[in-house]
Amino acid sequence: MGKLFVVGVGPGGIDLISERGVLAIKKSNLICGYKRYVELITDLINGKEIFTNSMKGEMERVKFAINRAKRGDTVSLVCGGDASLYSLASLVFEMSDGFENIEVIPGITAAMAASAKLGAPICEDIVFLSLSDLLTPWKVIEKRVDAINFGDFVTAIYNPRSKKRKDYLKFVLEKFYQERGDLICGVVKNCEREDEEVKIWRISEFEYDFVDMSTIIIVGNTKTYLENDKMITPRGYLDKYKEFNVQSSGFKV
Numbered sequence: 001m002g003k004l005f006v007v008g009v010g011p012g013g014i015d016l017i018s019e020r021g022v023l024a025i026k027k028s029n030l031i032c033g034y035k036r037y038v039e040l041i042t043d044l045i046n047g048k049e050i051f052t053n054s055m056k057g058e059m060e061r062v063k064f065a066i067n068r069a070k071r072g073d074t075v076s077l078v079c080g081g082d083a084s085l086y087s088l089a090s091l092v093f094e095m096s097d098g099f100e101n102i103e104v105i106p107g108i109t110a111a112m113a114a115s116a117k118l119g120a121p122i123c124e125d126i127v128f129l130s131l132s133d134l135l136t137p138w139k140v141i142e143k144r145v146d147a148i149n150f151g152d153f154v155t156a157i158y159n160p161r162s163k164k165r166k167d168y169l170k171f172v173l174e175k176f177y178q179e180r181g182d183l184i185c186g187v188v189k190n191c192e193r194e195d196e197e198v199k200i201w202r203i204s205e206f207e208y209d210f211v212d213m214s215t216i217i218i219v220g221n222t223k224t225y226l227e228n229d230k231m232i233t234p235r236g237y238l239d240k241y242k243e244f245n246v247q248s249s250g251f252k253v
């Protein structure tokens with residue numbers, strides 16, 4: 001019987017794929033994926049059959065992977081970052097049509113990879129927000145932005161800008177500014193890839209033209225602060241355990 005692995009390959013280099021993911025890819029005789037993500041893992045897939053296509057080819061890609069697994073192949077459908085978040089795992093189950101030998105292998109999502117680059121902006125409740133209105137109507141996205149303000153959530157903004165959606169990011173950051181002030185934004189382009197760039201700006205100084213579709217933005221909440229160029233959202237330990245002598249234990253307060 002064939003098998004379909006849906007593998008999250010992380011944000012960039014193969015050293016951030018889980019061991020389980022690497023094993024699944026090695027076991028597979030067919031690798032399916034979006035061209036750009038497959039290119040990031042060429043060292044792992046040399047000599048295997050490869051099926052790639054471009055953006056908006058997702059349904060064709062998933063159908064191909066399922067059909068080949070149904071016919072007895074061991075297939076890895078590779079997805080950038082995590083295999084579920086703004087990715088294909090749910091579509092695989094929706095299109096599986098009775099085929100059950102499916103295993104989803106999680107990957108490091110762009111938000112967490114970027115958080116590590118920026119310091120520690122994500123340490124508690126967070127919202128993942130995509131600004132793509134291809135599958136989610138803009139009206140729904142707008143409502144979610146209001147809910148984020150209401151909850152003062154740290155927010156990871158995916159799919160922040162495309163040629164057709166130039167102004168969405170500005171709209172969202174202005175809404176954040178109106179309700180919560182000049183929040184700190186960590187901006188990571190091509191995270192964990194060769195041409196990685198990291199910036200930290202306040203909303204008021206945000207350079208929108210820097211942002212493209214390979215960029216993720218982590219907007220802090222009202223408690224997030226900057227120290228030594230690191231974005232830090234306190235979890236609350238120092239407030240709660242005031243009696244703990246941070247200085248004598250070698251930590252800086």
Ligand SMILES: C[S@@+](CC[C@H](N)C(=O)[O-])C[C@H]1O[C@@H](n2cnc3c(N)ncnc32)[C@H](O)[C@@H]1O
Nearest residue numbers: 011081082109110158159190191213214215216
């Ligand atoms: C369709 S979503 C896929 C998300 C992916 N499944 C994940 O878990 O990271 C694509 C968006 O993810 C973000 N993204 C993915 N990989 C990235 C990277 N290496 N650096 C910066 N942003 C990235 C960008 O916002 C991009 O527009």
